[in-house]
Amino acid sequence: MDQGYVGVAQLLFSAATQRDGRFDPDWLDGDLNAFTDLTTPAALAAVIDRHFATSAQTLKNEEAAAAAQAPATGTPALDPALRRFSYNPLRGRPVVTGYDTRYLIPVPAAVVAKASPLGLYFTGLEGLGEAFANDLGELFEQYVGRQLHLLPDASVHPEIVYTEQRDEKKSIDWIVVFDDLVLLVEVKSVRPTMQLRLGAKDFATELTAKLKKAFGQIDKTAALIAAGKEEFAHIPADRPVLGMVVTMEPYHMINAPEFRSVLPAGVVSTTIAAIGEVEDAVTVTDTSLSTILVAGAQAGAVTPGGGWSLRTALGDHPLEMNPILDQAWEATPFGQPEAPTQP
Incomplete structure (x- = not known):
């Protein structure tokens, strides 16, 4: 660049x-x-x-x-x-x-x-091709991990490599362990296409093609933890489990029943959240994020076919400034204002 x-x-x-x-x-x-x-x-x-x-x-x-x-x-x-x-x-x-x-x-x-990250995606794609998109996806996954590590009352574990019928496989991207909850986080750098934004007749096909796999990965990891799979022995199996799919760009109203009804119901209650929601969620000051997540999941469960929204669950909880975002701003020219020149 x-x-x-x-x-x-x-x-x-x-x-x-x-x-x-x-x-x-x-x-x-x-x-x-x-x-x-x-x-x-x-x-x-x-x-x-x-x-x-x-x-x-x-x-x-x-x-x-x-x-x-x-x-x-x-x-x-x-x-x-x-x-x-x-x-x-x-x-x-x-x-x-x-x-x-x-x-x-x-x-x-x-x-x-x-x-913005989305703008950089298209700039890099124009100059460097699909290789840039792949690299950005890897970096985005690590960035989500950096945000999760800001949680003061949770331990954050990266994806776990395990064997199944002699094949080597990987779990979801991040496992966040609270005292009262295990949160399974899958990161997807996919973004909504124009057809999806327009609500075309095949929007369900578009949507499931981009996000369906994430729900299966979350359910699979939850099952391995519950079964006491050796490679997951350090992840507690004695507490509730929730899932979160983190996207680079917002999928507006994605957790509404009309959209969630075309996605897999899944065994694990899972929300789809844009990275901006996560950047706010990790700075909640008045309670543990786990408490907010459990309450959000319980509220979403009363709507048949519906999901639960992280943004809605955050409600009016006070938020601190995000230190990672502050650091990024300070690295830009406008983050380092110069003193005015004396006349």
Whole structure:
């Protein structure tokens, strides 16, 4: 990734909100080092052009291509009522050239999204291909583990390798042991497709293809723990077990009965949670997360075919600042503000 990528995104967002959606690297003059490690306006422009910018004509061409493709696929993505669910090319290239200013930024929030994990996914995929997506999935799994290790009253165990009929297999990704609960966590870096967001007729096929396996993995690990499998001897089998599938991007309303009814019921009561929910959950201050999880699972169980939502279970519980997120912010240029220069 180019030097200063995140700093450039922060700079573009700040400029767009202060300069009516416009930006020119030459505005910075000698202040460039305050925002990014890039040393000249030309170097800054090179990163913008490589990763953030596209021409107005290219955007028009993408729109025309989508319109031509929709009838062939049966996708109603161009219906005015459905456009907000379809892919916006500004997510991939939020800066536009070809107008009366050097760079136009129509949607500043799209620049921030470009520097998010999802934005980095598409940037890396564009430059490095599927290998980047695989590596990001591994890193995301480890990141979830870092978050779980913030829990003050739990021990966190990584996936366990075990043998079954002479074959070597692996458990779910993380096992979190509380005094009164065992939480089985499976990490999935999958994200909802446009068809799923649109609610197409085959949404159930899309959904189960992405998440079905996780429920089976959680149930399998729970069964191995209950059976006293040798490799799982350090995991207690004397307390309730819950499951959690952690995704990189939110699947909105995924735990509602309408969606959960098309997923496996599973033996273990399991919630599907986006990473943002987990980043909040590990900072609860007034009680153990295990208490919240058990209450959430019990509340969800009263709805036939429904799941239980971690966000809803957190309710009004007070949260602390997440130290991992604080550390990430402080590593960015805007996390280290410089003192104003004396006149």
